[in-house]
Amino acid sequence: MSLYTMFSNESVDLPILKQRAFNLRWASVEEGVIPLTAADPDFPVAAPIQDAILKFTKEGYFSYGNPLGYAPLKEALANSYKRRKNVSLNPAYILPVDSAAYGIYLICKTFLRKEDEAIIFDPVDFLFKHSIEAVGATAVTFPIPVNTPKVDFGKLEELVSPKTRMICLCNPLNPTGKVFTREELEELGRIAVKHNLLILSDEIWSDIIFKPTVFTSIASLDESIQRQTLLVTGFSKSYGLAGLRIGAVMATNPSHFEKLLENSRHQSTIHGANILGQVAATAALNECDDWLDNFLIHLQRMRDLTVSELNKIPGISCESPEGCYLAFADIRKTGLDSSAMHEKILHEAKVAIVPGLAQWFGAGANGYIRISFATSESILTQAMERIQNVLIK
Structure with a gap:
């Protein structure tokens, strides 16, 4: 076609x-x-997404899925991140969830407590502030005015306090469309490592990049930065799967993954990722x-x-x-x-x-x-x- x-x-x-x-x-x-x-x-x-859903459906079984996630999707995400973003991920530490929005909330729920602070950009999608405040923590805003050619993250460091636990990175940045450069991300990563802060990197938009701009995942930088990073992605923007409610949280630290899994409620079946969404996302990554x-x-x-x-x-x-x-x-x-x-x-x-x-x-x-x-x-x-x-x- x-x-x-x-x-x-x-x-x-x-x-x-x-x-x-x-x-x-x-x-x-x-x-x-x-x-x-x-x-x-x-x-x-x-x-290929339509075909994958039809094939799975015609087989007639909609049993409980693996609480750790659909293995083919975890493999596909690891392969895609390596191929397209030069990030090495262990499929065992990838957790499919019911949307990128829930992934952001799950990370906040897992790693923030009342009285904690998390730094978010301004302007940025409301889900960061909403998720932080939903778990009783405080969102501290770092202004990035529209059309800022180069962000001075040194000024962000001035916002770090004894209560700061996390920096929320939205890359590319919704709503402005800014894509952060490698140099900007290295500075942000340096601050996170220096102050032992987690980086929540929302990369749901990372496939929608316009030439000649190049996307860099903060998890592709050095190992010390990668260990501080939790990645979130989804399939609504690139592949139109919003209604299937499917995203993923990707950890590089095994202890981070275990905490996320415990807080996800997947193992109790209270929560979980839609199996059809996972099948569709797998086809998207492998065939589209x-x-x-x-x-x-x-x-x-x-x-x-x-x-x-x-x-x-x-x-x-x-x-x-x-x-x-x-x-x-x-x-x-x-x-x-x-x-x-x-x-x-x-x-x-x-x-x-x-x-x-x-x-x-x-x-x-x-x-x-x-x-x-x-x-x-x-x-x-x-x-x-x-x-x-x-x-x-």
Whole structure:
């Protein structure tokens, strides 16, 4: 199947999306509204994923899965991380979980206590702050203003206190699309090792990287940094598997893994990873490299289209993200705040976007809007035209 066919407007099944795509998307908005909201592709999943699910289903058994996770998925994750990210992982210390979001929470639940502190970026996805506070700890914010060319992590070290236990790294960074350089990560790792801090590295976006940018996993650096690192990933962004609720937590330290497993409640069957999700994720990692590569080619074109069209609007400025299929546009010169701009675009242009509110991304998102461009060129062009018709007088 060609790139054009896989990611054309004809491949987007709007009637099905309007029934199934929730979380601020097609099934959640009024008829006639185009949602460029939650980071979830409009395209169907790759054929090998569909085939793997059908094959497993036709065999007719849905027994309890291994609480340690589906062995083929653990092997596939280790192989993929070695092949694509130069990180050596032991499959025995990989724990499939029911989403990357739960993986973040599980790490916080396992390694943070009341009165502890964890450092998060600002702006960043709300799940970090939510998970830290859910276990009674305190989130301490480190500002990384939009379009910061090089982060001085030396300033982050000033936030480290006797209560600090963890640094939360989101790489690439949602919502800004920044991809951290090797030099930046080495400095962050040095601080973590010096102060004996865990690094929670959320790498769910690590396959969505736009050329010429190169992704570096902090776990690929020296062994001392790797021992401090816990990796989290998922399959919703790269492969469209949000509804199958599947992610993974990956440890390099056996004692970390044992603690995670104990706190996961997998062994008691109170919690666990969906076996169909694990089968689908295995197929994605083992059989869908070509699909993902073509998806990235399409996304880079959609990124360029989105950024170009947004920058034609007076008062709006948008830099090209290095990763993530998200445009984070500065609207401060329009005279509207994020909420007002969201309402105006929704009600007048019939396009749903995500406002840069503190509840979603932290105080550093004020004056911005986030737009997901993981859709077809036809849908995206129509949405951009609607926005321009409302905002260009």
